[in-house]
Amino acid sequence: MSLTAEQDAAAISLVRGMSMDGPLAANSGHQGTGMALAPLAHTLYSRVMKHDPADPHWTDRDRFVLSGGHVSILQYSMLFLSGYGLELEDLKQFRQWGSLTPGHPEVGHTAGVEVTTGPLGQGFANAVGMAIAEANLRARFGADAVSHHTFVVAGDGCLMEGVSHEAASWAGHLGLGHLVCIFDDNKITIDGPTDLTVNEDTAARFRSYGWDVQEVGDISNDVDALEAVLNAAKDTAQPTLIMLRTHIGYPSPDHVDTNHAHGNPFTPEDVTRTKAVMGIPDEAFWAPPELVGAYRSHVGGRGAASNAAWQAAAKTATESPDWQAAWAQSGLDGWNADLPVYEQGDSVATRKAIQKALDATFALLPGLMSGSADLKGSNGVALGGSTPFATDNEAGRYLHFGVREHAMGAAAVGMSAHGGVLPVTATFFVFADYMRPPIRLAALTGAKVCFVFTHDSVGVGEDGPTHQPVEQLASLRAIPGLHVIRPADANETIQAWADAVLHDGPTVIVLSRQNITVTTDGEAVCTGAAVVYPADTPQVVLAATGSEVALCTQAAEQLAATGIAAQVVSMPSWDRFDEQSDDFKAGVFPTGVPVLSVEAGVTFGWAKYADASIGIDRFGASAPGGLVLDKLGINVDNVVAQATTLAN
16 A cells, blocks of 8 residues: 555654654764655655665665665665564664664665665765676566666765766766666765865766666656656666755755754754654654554555565576575585696796686686776686676676776775675775775775785885885774785785685785795685795794795795795785684794794884884885895895894
8 A cells, every 4th residue: 555645754754754754863973954855765765766774684675775875864764664673773873883773874784774874975986887797697587587676865965076977988888778877966075065165067068978868857856756856767778877955954944955964963942943844743752653653654565565576586596506695605515626726836827827717717607797997918817718798798707807996995985885786896006095994994894805915015116105005004904894815925925815715804905916935825815814835943034025025935945055944924814814823823933932023015014013014114116026026135145144134
């Protein structure tokens, strides 16, 4: 049974009331946009979106992304009304310690939240990734199993952020017809009217990207008109931008269309005056049980019927091993059986080894999609067994991201959050700086993404300091929850890929441009560190990552000739090593034996493990890579000299 017009109006007033009451109780938050968008949110949740509150993880549900996550009270109000498990007490605890209603929506924390949003523009780009995942899975498993839409609400701030330009351009190029963005065109930012900072033609901008742009004007309070526009947007062959003129703070008699409605909680008097205009009781968190019950019955009934119909139609696809492995972001039986093993003494760039690992597992990792930022020939993630994802080939599993690192990272987080996809991205390591926001959000949310970075040191050579990463490795190690691996050689690279597939969260794999002599069996990846050149009674331990492990092995051989016993440790993953037992750690770093770290990057952080460090605490230089490394002290002679001093 549909809701009546009176129930529609009451539900919208309830959401507007919550949008004021939540921030007022917390003395923190953003009320004005939630008030203005209440009719849109009501229309989406009760009339347009395909979703089932009783099954929040239903794979074929429509996705809703609130890119302006500061308006979280709007989404929480809708989740409460729709029956996702939030109750009044949760809304009363808005922005409080341990509540289900934090300041910005957090995936995995609150049922019904698809991605963690807040940093403006990220949610928009996440939504592009979700639409890619949906299109790929639909093309591969059939429309009976996958056919849904991604709805994203974005404001002026989201569309100002550079990531939105990258993501919108890419989405238009790919023709993602199941992506619908509603632009909350309220013309207000925290500082004041948007004409303080922008005068661009947003409609023209998005049309130039290849979007279908609907300039619908001021229909923000007309639910029937909103429903018609939203449903029409689901039938386009392009992504759709709905430009919706809204009025922040509506229907406040004091703050409509002002920046005061953006982030300053209304005073109790403001709330009282606004509720009088709306004709609802002046009580905090007004939620008539009969209205809430009717709403939940309506939304739940729609969702249950859609879900049941889908389960019947999708039964064959969803019972297939490929489907189950894809949604588990794992492999079919034997997925890692054919991983290559390199012989000791082989000379292989680790960026080349990662390609071998991907090719050896591609056929048995049904969810795997990889792509590179216009560096396909350099990054080693080309997926030789696949064709590129494109408008006319949505089953393709290689992604040409173009020169769009920021959007690449954010889209990959969205793909992972959507489910059914195990995304891999790649670019040069120095450009991890462009990707730091989505990498941080991947770590914060536990999104299973593999970020591959190549050209990992000043060994890049002639491109010079702009392209020679020195501080990037330390900066990524500092991110909580991020699994970082810098393999010593090809064998460790193969194991790093296997480890990334098994790891339940984001992984960074940092790889070399230059060839590296194979000196390990790869086992150090599993424990984070391992002895690769033992000494019976070591006088010094040489700890290194990446290409510097082979260099330390050479140094250890020279030290042995002078009577100094050096033990070499490959330490590809600090975070994994820190998880090991004290006994294991003591076997790697024997008590009382001095440790010298060697790494072609800043030495920051090594003091936790080493007594002295050889590194590069400056920017690099333009010259052949081997010469730059040598000039900056990453050479055998320097290691031998400093190890000798330390041992004595």
